[in-house]
Amino acid sequence: MQDGRIFIETINGQFLFKEGGTPAEYSAGLACAVAKHESGTYVKFTPAGAEMFA
Known part of the structure; x- marks a missing residue:
């Protein structure tokens, strides 16, 4: 994660x-x-999306 960004490589396998x-x-x-x-x-x-994971 950098500057609030999550690179999609990080979530590909997870998803x-x-x-x-x-x-x-x-x-x-x-x-x-x-x-x-x-x-x-x-x-x-x-x-709003961040609240879902709080």
Whole structure:
């Protein structure tokens, strides 16, 4: 994590193998993030998203 950013390499395996997400779900989430102006190389929690993990 750097400057509040979590690089997607950190969550790839977690999402696909530990949490059981499908490649289609992963691709859809990544496409959504890129469409919302994320770079595709990292994610950042919004304040609302961070509350879910507090």
